[in-house]
Amino acid sequence: MSDIPRTYILLATCNRARLLEETLESIRKQTYTGWECKVIDDHSEDNTREVVDKFAAKDSRFSYHLKSNEYKKGLSGSRNFGLDLVRRKKADFIQFFDDDDIMHPEKLELQANKLQEDPELAFCLCGVRSFNKREDVLWDLRSTFNYPAKLDLGEAFLLGEVQFVAQNPLFRFNYASAFKFDEDLDYAEEWALFVCMFMQKTPKYDSLNRVLFYRRKHSGAVTESDSAETVRKADLLAAKLKIFSFLNQHHLHTSISLVYFFRLFLLYQYDSKNLRLVGQKLKKLDRKAYLKFKTGIYLHKIFRKLILGLFRY
Template structure:
């Protein structure tokens, strides 16, 4: 059994009625050398009382109230956890949420590949949804590929195109990878997708899929974000816009952007009639890309498109 220390970052908000089940599932891990930092986004219920009482019985669990310098929301709460992990010299990081359940062998099985290959950055696993804990069976069954896709030869492409199942709770990270990154605190939704896309774009991540169901995601109406925000539709739309715009701008700053992303951006911009994004991708292709199919598309299709837009809407585009 490895004595490697794993740091679990458990974000919580108003979960006094559920969090103890989550904490018990962490406490029952077969890999016993862990520390669990529970970061509370200033809950208004008895979460603090419940967690502090639990921490008294197990010194591996630590309660932290999020300081005022961090804004409200899950993204900032996760960043608070990451800052704590870096301060304490974390080696491996496991994100988790306050209403979900870990398989007893999650940490053990996802740590194993790291002990074999010191160059690994990430291991991921499969999951299932549940309504009640009575639905959970801790048999170590292989996940069938139809329900949970975690194998891919191109992590960025598969994740961007939603071809693999990856969320905050599945990955076990080498802490060194995450030092450069933080969640976008403006985002109240899609924060994990935004976070992972930036990492996968900017770094070549070495990962191993662990094809077992190693955590259960609670399916219910009151997730952390829906407890915080009233008009979910407005926030979701705005978060999606911010995330997509930021990622597009980041991609266009790269010396060599992946073709599949450029093609996807072009397609989406045409469908949504987003002339600003079209112009940005068009100029990038003409200046840096030497794939003739893509160049012909921009020259024969996009440039005439811009001319039409300029004529009918009096826009001053550079063509």
């Protein structure tokens, strides 16, 4: 047992007792034995603690932790609290997880094996499938992971050519311990973090072609709620602005990222100040892209005048 790398599962939960039991059961059935599951409760008002205590009574690897008020309400605060709980522990790997998802019985074992085979890997990905009911989950599904070879991982993540949530990878502890999720964002916080991390330095990683992570789709999910559409749009824009500022501050922009933000600031969220910054950086990085930038600005001015003239009172 002592030779098995130690994995901490940081499971964030809030008022999902009715779903949490299935999630904890999928963790309990892991073929990999060297894990501890820390359930971080964001002040649930249902019987969440009772559910966790029932599992902990049978398996001491489960433990319940009420989130400190020092952290903001929401998933980001719960994950930051969990990371701070284990930051000083002797750990090898970190697995983030949510209270409504399911792990394949071999998820931790197969991903941990990859990380053990190559000490330079920062994380190992796996295939993912969505499900509505537990009986819809199939264990023998295959999946492939790839993205355009011309892009670095950070660029691909920024453009949406690569998409994965924090529950998918098994992270090496030394890599994940540097994470800090943005507690001001209720949506797109993972995307903002990973873009910034991957743009700083492209991590070495591997991917399994097995589906090992099953993501539940239901009306109670934050990303599925129609009532949260306004929040999602506001947070997505805020995340984009945070990424733009981060890349500026750390001198990490590439021509790909600058063109992305050119489109954003010209067509979707007009911002003349940031457009000037994009133009200045493109002029130094990519003359061809800069000429397209100048042409885009010129055409935008012409068509803007035409449209304003058309609707003049």
